Structure formats: C-alpha cells, structure tokens
Amino acid sequence: MKILKFGGTSVGSAENIKRISEIVLNQQEKIIVVVSALGGVTDLLVGVARKAASGIKLNGELLAIRARHEEIIETLFGNEDGVKTIDSLKPLFEELEKIVQGVTLIGELTPKTLDKILGFGERLSSLLISNYLNVPLIDSMSVIKTDRNFGKANVDFDLTYELISEACSKVFQFAVAPGFISSAADGSMTTLGRGGSDYTAALFAAAVNATQLEIWTDVDGFMTADPRVISKAYTIPTLTYSEAMELSHFGAKVIYPPTILPVYQKNIPIHIKNTMNPLGDGTLISQSETTGKDHPIKGISSISGISLFTIQGLGMVGVTGISMRLFGALARKEINVILISQASSAN
Ligand code: ADP
Numbered sequence: 210m211k212i213l214k215f216g217g218t219s220v221g222s223a224e225n226i227k228r229i230s231e232i233v234l235n236q237q238e239k240i241i242v243v244v245s246a247l248g249g250v251t252d253l254l255v256g257v258a259r260k261a262a263s264g265i266k267l268n269g270e271l272l273a274i275r276a277r278h279e280e281i282i283e284t285l286f287g288n289e290d291g292v293k294t295i296d297s298l299k300p301l302f303e304e305l306e307k308i309v310q311g312v313t314l315i316g317e318l319t320p321k322t323l324d325k326i327l328g329f330g331e332r333l334s335s336l337l338i339s340n341y342l343n344v345p346l347i348d349s350m351s352v353i354k355t356d357r358n359f360g361k362a363n364v365d366f367d368l369t370y371e372l373i374s375e376a377c378s379k380v381f382q383f384a385v386a387p388g389f390i391s392s393a394a395d396g397s398m399t400t401l402g403r404g405g406s407d408y409t410a411a412l413f414a415a416a417v418n419a420t421q422l423e424i425w426t427d428v429d430g431f432m433t434a435d436p437r438v439i440s441k442a443y444t445i446p447t448l449t450y451s452e453a454m455e456l457s458h459f460g461a462k463v464i465y466p467p468t469i470l471p472v473y474q475k476n477i478p479i480h481i482k483n484t485m486n487p488l489g490d491g492t493l494i495s496q497s498e499t500t501g502k503d504h505p506i507k508g509i510s511s512i513s514g515i516s517l518f519t520i521q522g523l524g525m526v527g528v529t530g531i532s533m534r535l536f537g538a539l540a541r542k543e544i545n546v547i548l549i550s551q552a553s554s555a556n
Pocket residue numbers: 215216217218219245404425426427428430431432433434435436437460461462463464508510
C-alpha cells in the first residue's frame with residue numbers, strides 16, 4: 210500500500226484535481242489519498258473566525274469559499290453529478306455558517322472552536338475529491354485520536370495506528386482521507402497544526418506499513434533553499450531522515466517537521482514530488498546516506514518571525530527557578546525556543 214498526499218495548490222484548481230486523478234488512478238497498488246484544503250482556504254477560515262469573534266462584519270468571505278468549491282465542481286463534473294456533489298457539500302457550508310454566526314453572537318473564539326472552523330477546509334476538499342475520483346472517503350477525524358491540545362494536538366499513536374489499519378483494511382483499492390483533522394477522546398475536533406496534512410499522511414503510512422509515503426506539492430522536491438526566495442535553488446535528489454528533519458525544523462516548509470518521525474520509525478521512504486511535473490525525479494528521503502563529497506552542504510533554510518531577547522538584572526543572580534519561570538511563560542504561549550545561551554551568574 211502507498212499513501213499519496215496532495216497539498217493546497219495540488220487540490221486548488223479543477224485542472225490540478227484532474228492531474229491528481231491521472232496520478233492516482235494509474236497506480237496498481239492499493240492507494241490512500243490524503244488531501245489538504247483547497248489552497249488558501251485555511252487562511253481564509255482563520256480570517257473569518259477572527260473577524261467574527263471581534264464583531265467585524267464579514268464581507269462575503271464564506272460565500273467566496275463556497276463559490277470557489279462550486280466553480281471547481283462545475284468545471285470537473287457533468288451536470289447531474291455536479292448537482293449531486295454540490296448538494297453533498299451543502300450541509301457542511303450550512304454548519305460552518307451557523308458556527309461562525311455563533312462566534313459572532315458570543316464574541317469569543319476558543320481554540321476548540323477555531324479548530325472546528327478550520328477543519329471545514331479539509332472536510333470540504335476531501336468530499337469533493339472522493340466524489341470526483343468516485344472512491345470511498347475515510348473519516349480521518351475518527352481514526353486519528355489526540356489529546357485536547359487544540360491548534361496542535363498530540364497524537365495517541367497506538368490507538369490511532371489501530372484505528373487507521375482497521376479502516377484501511379476495508380479499502381478495496383483507492384480511498385480519500387482529509388488531512389489535518391483529528392479528534393480527542395470526547396469526540397471534539399482537533400487539528401494537527403498548520404501544515405499538518407503531511408503528518409496525517411505519515412500516520413496513515415506508519416499505521417499500514419506502507420511501501421512509500423509520497424508528498425505531492427507545488428515544487429520539484431526538497432530544494433537547496435526556498436525557491437520563492439532563492440531563484441537558483443535546485444532539487445536535492447536524496448536526503449536522510451535527519452537531514453530532512455533538520456532542514457524542515459529550521460524553516461523548509463516543504464514538509465511539516467512532525468511528519469518525519471512516524472515514517473522514520475518504520476523505515477518507510479518519503480518521496481517528494483511535483484503535481485505539476487509528475488515525471489520529475491523529486492526527492493527521496495530515506496535512511497541511506499549519500500557521500501556528498503561534492504556537496505557537503507545539502508541546503509539552507511530560514512525562519513522568519515524570530516525574536517532575540519536578553520533578560521538580565523541583579524535581582525536574578527543566584528535566584529533559583531528563574532529559568533523555569535521564563536521557559537514556562539514561553540511554553541504557555543506556545544512559543545518555541547530555538548537557541549538558548551546563559552551567562553554563568555544568571556542561574
Ligand atoms: P503544500 O500545500 O503542498 O503542503 P507548502 O506550501 O506547505 O505546500 O510547501 C511547499 C512550499 O515550501 C514551496 O512552494 C516552497 O515555497 C516552500 N519551501 C520552503 N523551503 C523549501 C525547500 N527547501 N524546498 C522546497 N520548497 C521549499
């Protein structure tokens with residue numbers, strides 16, 4: 210079995226969804242297709258949720274999201290199937306509208322409600338694509354179980370693997386599953402963090418001991434730098450799991466960092482490919498090391514939105530627990546610390 214994950218751009222237009230169908234339906238193996246929300250929809254939903262909570266009147270954003278899905282459906286489907294698919298998405302749009310109305314009335318947006326709103330992106334895209342490919346839909350929310358850390362939930366691996374492999378054992382040849390969404394023990398929807406559809410696909414791959422995890426995106430693989438920043442960046446043919454982890458952890462957005470561990474533990478290779486250039490070689494991430502004599506440096510990545518600050522003062526010298534308070538405060542706000550240095554007196 211193979212797991213193929215298609216990101217936002219890859220599912221973002223009728224033309225690209227047709228490419229997905231060519232890529233998937235030509236495969237001989239059993240395939241689970243994990244999909245992201247249509248490109249840009251998750252950001253739009255974040256905007257809608259925040260606006261609703263702060264009492265700002267919506268400016269047709271929900272209608273625009275709906276129109277975007279319906280236009281794609283009209284281009285992809287024949288008349289009768291198009292109407293059926295639009296009808297099958299309708300209850301989701303109505304539910305979304307009601308929740309946003311609720312947020313507007315209460316004037317408050319909890320992390321739990323935000324997850325519920327963001328989940329509509331993948332719920333809509335996966336329903337659309339499973340209808341188009343005419344294959345069953347797996348409910349990722351009920352097979353990926355997490356704690357209640359809304360916004361970036363922690364996975365219960367044993368239970369999740371059991372539930373995924375049970376769901377996949379019933380798949381005849383193809384199935385579609387939404388990325389990004391999961392649920393807590395009480396059934397509340399949670400999400401795996403922004404970019405989390407890659408992680409969903411890795412959990413599926415690890416659960417079924419897939420032969421390969423394929424991440425289909427909008428660039429020719431893992432590149433030496435972000436091609437949007439460095440125009441001369443080129444594709445790296447092979448990487449080890451730890452090289453890929455290091456680069457993605459430090460800003461290479463092409464793969465969501467938590468994706469790597471589940472497949473590394475099962476020694477499942479990750480192949481990164483371009484949906485718009487399926488014949489390209491892409492990047493293969495596996496255990497095997499390439500000597501890299503000619504290219505000792507594999508790539509460069511960068512992170513924006515980083516702050517460097519110094520905390521100092523005579524009152525801190527010799528006071529126990531200062532570090533604990535500082536890092537505790539940062540952790541409570543979900544701020545990642547990537548570099549620490551400490552003077553000898555400030556302990
Ligand atoms: P998807 O929606 O398919 O998950 P993402 O936008 O999450 O796609 O990731 C792909 C993007 O990652 C590329 O369009 C590119 O701008 C960015 N990126 C950053 N660093 C790298 C890198 N080293 N190699 C390839 N892409 C990178």
